[in-house]
Amino acid sequence: MKNLLNTNVCIIGAGPGGAVTALFLAKAGISCILIDKAVFPRDKICGDALSGKVVSVLNKLDPTIIERLNTSPIQINSWGINFIAPNFKELKIPFKMNYDVNNSPIGFIAKRLDFDNFLVNEVRKQPLINFIEGNEIIDFVFKNDGWKLSSLANELNIHTKLLIAADGAHSIFAKRFGNTKVEPEHYCAGIRAYYKGVKDLDKDNFIELIFFEEFLPGYFWIFPLPDGQANVGVAMRSDIISKRKINLKKSMLDAIENNPLLKERFKDAVLKEDIKGFGLPLGSKKRKISGKNFMLVGDAASLIDPFSGEGIGNAMKSGMIAAQITEKCISLNNYRQEIIQQYDTEVYNKLWSELNLSSKMQKLVNYPKLFNLVVNKANKNKVLRETIICMFDDLDIREKLKHPSFYLKLIFSD
Ligand SMILES: Cc1cc2nc3c(=O)[nH]c(=O)nc-3n(C[C@H](O)[C@H](O)[C@H](O)COP(=O)(O)OP(=O)(O)OC[C@H]3O[C@@H](n4cnc5c(N)ncnc54)[C@H](O)[C@@H]3O)c2cc1C
Structure with missing residues (x-):
């Protein structure tokens, strides 16, 4: 006979998306089960770059987390990006104009082995999170107005009113029930x-x-x-x-x-x-990311930026929104579609303009001559260089890069 745990909320996957969802729920006084097949610290194949979005979500959760990360030896501060065009010309763009390395940085770099373990250690401090590691969920059945989950090891079954699948790019739940398939x-x-x-x-x-x-x-x-x-x-x-x-x-x-x-x-x-x-x-296409008593978070919801490949920040942001919708479901004791589908609206309200713009930029990058031209001109033209620096903070400025008139002006500028 398997051990049965009953809960209102179960999150599968304790990567950045799942861990942050659980931490926001705990902040709202909501208990949950967070389950991962791995035992932490565990590796995740990644570029290990943590953008300003990661910092901004963690600050919303608890500003002392960033203070702890900032003083931790697992990370180094990163102050910008060096773009190297197909003609090998460099364009160095700081995340912020006139940055000062003594201030708090906008970005970090940390091996995921360490960063994800850092977040899981924050999870471990929260009595409201029942964190189960080394236990893979292999089956899902919709039963009694919720999901019954079966795990591979430890003879464990979980019944949850709400399921949050944050189980990454190879999410088996998203494939079976989220109607997501790999589109090359x-x-x-x-x-x-x-x-x-x-x-x-x-x-x-x-x-x-x-x-x-x-x-x-x-x-x-x-x-x-x-x-x-x-x-x-x-x-x-x-x-x-x-x-x-x-x-x-x-x-x-x-x-x-x-x-x-x-x-x-x-x-x-x-x-x-x-x-x-x-x-x-990639998040270059809108998808249905919630359904009957479930929400998909992070890579399970295909939210990676199509231009930069950045996915950690979007996983965390979607986790934060999933926690807000969960709070609503619990306070209304209503796990029906009309509440849960607000998740899709909220996520795409926050992320779609950026994802859409990045899809367009991904297409533009495919023209090496244009890329070379932008980099050559930006190296000569201070205003253009500053415009690109501001792009990191200001979506309206990034929007300009979509329009052909921007490139026409560029060609004829000094
Ligand atoms: C090569 C590469 C480079 C990248 N570089 C960057 C970068 O520099 N910066 C950036 O922001 N993003 C980068 N990304 C994207 C980033 O890695 C992902 O977007 C991010 O990890 C998504 O977080 P997540 O929490 O959704 O999923 P994950 O981090 O994948 O976590 C999913 C968790 O679910 C667990 N799990 C899976 N299935 C089950 C199951 N059945 N039962 C229980 N647990 C399960 C896994 O063990 C894992 O811990 C890169 C990705 C790749 C592949």
């Missing part, structure tokens, strides 16, 4: 390697996005890490990989060995562990 033109494949000894990493830990023509509209990245290592990887849209028959790992190693931009920098670099790959479900 809205999906990326990415690979990650940890190297020690890469030369010329930026002194203020700017992350490097290198737009080699062979990977467009994807990119090759080098992100500095706290222990002197670097997170190095490539991500590309799956339909393009198939069309061009690209072996991502081989192409990445070829670039490291032979590309004049990388060859010298990697000459003495040592690969610290196997190169690993994982999927990135």
Whole structure:
């Protein structure tokens, strides 16, 4: 006979999306079960870059979390992005104009092994969260106005009125009940390697996005890490990989060995562990992300930015919204569709303009000549450079990049 736990809310997956959902629920005085198949600390294939959105969600949760992260040795502060155009010209864009490295940074870089464990440690402090790790959910049945979940180990069954699936890019719940399928033109494949000894990493830990023509509209990245290592990887849209028959790992190693931009920098670099790959479900298309007594959070809801590949911030933001909708369901004792579907509206109200714009930028990046032109001009033109810096804070400015008139003005500007 299996052990049966009854709860109002069960969250599957304790990655950033699931952990933050549970923490927001605890903040609202709501208890939940949070279950993960892994035992933490656990690795997650990622670029390990934590954007301003991560900082902003954590500040809403509890500003002392960012203070703890800021002083923790697991992370380094990052102050901007170095874009490298297909013609190898650089464009260094700080996240903020006239930044001061003594102030609190906008972005961080931390290995996911450490960052996710940092969040799980916050979870462990909360008595309202029943955190169960090392237990994989393998079956779901809709029963008695809720979901009955069965786990692989420990003879455990859970009955929950509301299910929050934050089980990542390979979510089995989203596939079976969320009607989500992998669509190669809205999906990326990415690979990650940890190297020690890469030369010329930026002194203020700017992350490097290198737009080699062979990977467009994807990119090759080098992100500095706290222990002197670097997170190095490539991500590309799956339909393009198939069309061009690209072996991502081989192409990445070829670039490291032979590309004049990388060859010298990697000459003495040592690969610290196997190169690993994982999927990135892109938010370049609106989907139904809730249903009968459930909500999908983070990668399970396909919310990764199609231009930058950033998904941690969106996973957390969707988790924050899922907690707000859960609070509503519980206070009204109503888990019906009319309440739960507000989740879709709220998530897309907050994220769609940005996701949509990023889809358009992903398409523009596919024109190397245009990319080269923007970078060349921005290096010469202070106003344009400042416009791009402001893009990180101001969506209206990013909006300008969508319009052909922006590029026409650019061509004829000094
Ligand atoms: C190569 C690559 C590079 C990336 N780089 C960046 C980057 O630099 N910055 C950025 O912001 N984003 C990046 N992303 C995206 C980012 O990794 C994801 O968007 C983010 O991890 C989503 O968080 P999540 O909580 O939704 O899912 P996850 O972090 O995947 O967590 C899901 C959790 O669910 C658990 N789980 C899964 N199935 C079950 C089950 N059946 N039962 C119990 N538990 C289960 C897993 O063990 C896992 O802990 C990258 C992704 C890839 C692949």
